[in-house]
Amino acid sequence: MAFSSYYLTLICSLLLSISSCIGQTAFQPKALLLPVTKDSSTLQYTTQIGQRTPLVPIKLTIHLGGQTLWVDCEDGYVSSTYRPARCGSVQCTLAKVNTCGDCNTTPRIGCSNNACYNTPENPFIKTLYDGGEITEDVLSIQSTDGSNPGKFVKIPSFIFTCVPTFLTEGLASGVKGTVGLGRNGIALPSQLAQVFSFPRKFALCLSSSTKSSGVIFFGDGPYMMLPNIDISKNLIFIPLIINPFGTGSVPFLNESSSEYFIGVKSIRLNGKPVPINKKLLSIDKRGNGGTKISTGSPYSILETSIYDAVTKALVQELSNVTRVTAVAPFETCFSSKNIASAKVGQAVPAIDLMLQSKQVYWRIFGSNSMVEVSQDVICLGFVNGGIKPTTSIVIGGHQLEDNLLQFDLPRSTLGFSSSLLFRQTTCANFNFTSKA
Ligand SMILES: *[C@@H]1O[C@H](CO)[C@@H](O)[C@H](O)[C@H]1NC(C)=O
Ligand SMILES: *[C@@H]1O[C@H](CO)[C@@H](O)[C@H](O)[C@H]1NC(C)=O
Numbered sequence: 001m002a003f004s005s006y007y008l009t010l011i012c013s014l015l016l017s018i019s020s021c022i023g024q025t026a027f028q029p030k031a032l033l034l035p036v037t038k039d040s041s042t043l044q045y046t047t048q049i050g051q052r053t054p055l056v057p058i059k060l061t062i063h064l065g066g067q068t069l070w071v072d073c074e075d076g077y078v079s080s081t082y083r084p085a086r087c088g089s090v091q092c093t094l095a096k097v098n099t100c101g102d103c104n105t106t107p108r109i110g111c112s113n114n115a116c117y118n119t120p121e122n123p124f125i126k127t128l129y130d131g132g133e134i135t136e137d138v139l140s141i142q143s144t145d146g147s148n149p150g151k152f153v154k155i156p157s158f159i160f161t162c163v164p165t166f167l168t169e170g171l172a173s174g175v176k177g178t179v180g181l182g183r184n185g186i187a188l189p190s191q192l193a194q195v196f197s198f199p200r201k202f203a204l205c206l207s208s209s210t211k212s213s214g215v216i217f218f219g220d221g222p223y224m225m226l227p228n229i230d231i232s233k234n235l236i237f238i239p240l241i242i243n244p245f246g247t248g249s250v251p252f253l254n255e256s257s258s259e260y261f262i263g264v265k266s267i268r269l270n271g272k273p274v275p276i277n278k279k280l281l282s283i284d285k286r287g288n289g290g291t292k293i294s295t296g297s298p299y300s301i302l303e304t305s306i307y308d309a310v311t312k313a314l315v316q317e318l319s320n321v322t323r324v325t326a327v328a329p330f331e332t333c334f335s336s337k338n339i340a341s342a343k344v345g346q347a348v349p350a351i352d353l354m355l356q357s358k359q360v361y362w363r364i365f366g367s368n369s370m371v372e373v374s375q376d377v378i379c380l381g382f383v384n385g386g387i388k389p390t391t392s393i394v395i396g397g398h399q400l401e402d403n404l405l406q407f408d409l410p411r412s413t414l415g416f417s418s419s420l421l422f423r424q425t426t427c428a429n430f431n432f433t434s435k436a
């Protein structure tokens with residue numbers, strides 16, 4: 001478990017002459033990182049992480065609000081350090097398990113006796129599985145000084161969830177599971193912060209390109225992007241809101257959601273208010289409504305009446321631009337022939353998500369609001385979420401790209417950079433060359 005490896009690290013630091021305590025040296029990283037690649041066919045954001053003994057690289061899809069790192073243990077899981085958590089153990093408590101019991105067939109990896117289970121989610125096929133076995137194994141991840149990658153560090157007992165192969169359906173090619181970055185105790189940010197005693201913060205910077213990687217930093221800044229710009233120095237902070245119900249992860253449990261919600265109060269387009277039903281923007285007694293940030297969808301999803309209002313406003317503002325046949329999954333497309341391009345994408349009216357006050361808003365420029373579907377067609381890169389979706393606004397991948405978002409869990413705040421294109425950089429500009 002996380003605590004034991006922390007103490008082992010401490011003991012290792014005390015016995016400096018002993019260079020390897022179960023493979024971990026006294027090196028204490030201040031921050032860690034994961035490179036993030038955008039998969040061209042699914043548009044999922046994927047990463048690679050070392051796991052097991054001997055270490056193997058595992059490809060995983062990023063699930064921002066996910067509760068756990070879950071991985072397929074049914075197909076090809078081989079490790080001498082795999083250890084299922086026993087019923088009643090601290091690991092089970094930390095994982096807030098739902099059930100405890102025995103394997104109902106022949107025990108094997110991922111199906112142990114006297115084991116505890118949680119409910120991992122695959123957001124891409126909207127599936128929850130209630131028999132995810134809580135397990136520990138070695139995890140390896142690269143450290144960083146904020147400018148370049150550094151040494152790899154090993155966590156001897158990282159808590160994760162073992163699932164059967166079927167839960168990987170809908171994930172990008174070669175992907176074996178998802179890595180949850182949710183706000184709960186066993187998600188990656190909290191476990192890493194606990195093991196290495198750094199602040200429980202992380203920053204997500206997704207690249208818009210499928211050719212060059214973005215990055216996730218765990219721990220505090222600096223978060224440097226070439227040419228030598230520290231993005232952590234220039235963020236706007238807003239409160240993160242806790243949804244008291246497990247919306248999007250485990251809705252039937254009486255437990256607050258591991259996902260990240262923000263308080264959007266209204267929407268403006270080209271500086272003008274878009275008329276929407278404000279009730280949809282708050283979270284009701286059952287956890288419905290509100291706005292969450294999610295990598296579980298490539299594009300933002302708006303409840304129908306919000307979608308219609310935003311579209312109507314955009315069409316009005318672009319009245320001199322030819323509207324063309326829609327290209328799925330989008331409904332609102334334009335000829336791009338008469339639209340100029342600017343530093344931050346197509347020169348279209350900005351969409352503002354108004355936050356706690358008139359002065360604080362998340363401005364979405366052309367590069368994040370529009371999608372170029374062909375050489376002469378651009379579409380509003382939001383999809384229609386239908387009536388009565390659980391969450392009214394889901395801010396998805398395309399709207400997050402080339403924006404750095406820092407999640408501070410103890411303070412429950414989100415720091416956001418707005419489009420990095422204004423600062424002559426992008427999320428693909430982290431220097432992935434290791435320092436010698
Ligand atoms: C849900 O949890 C809260 C706080 O833990 C408790 O006050 C409430 O009674 C619980 N509700 C149900 C339906 O169990
Ligand atoms: C369309 O109108 C907008 C706003 O009035 C203007 O900025 C833009 O240049 C116009 N585009 C064309 C092609 O006339």
Ligand SMILES: *[C@@H]1O[C@H](CO)[C@@H](O)[C@H](O)[C@H]1NC(C)=O
Pocket residue numbers: 148226431433434435436
């Ligand atoms: C990237 O980092 C390496 C190692 O510190 C350095 O040698 C190189 O000059 C950096 N690249 C750029 C473009 O600054």
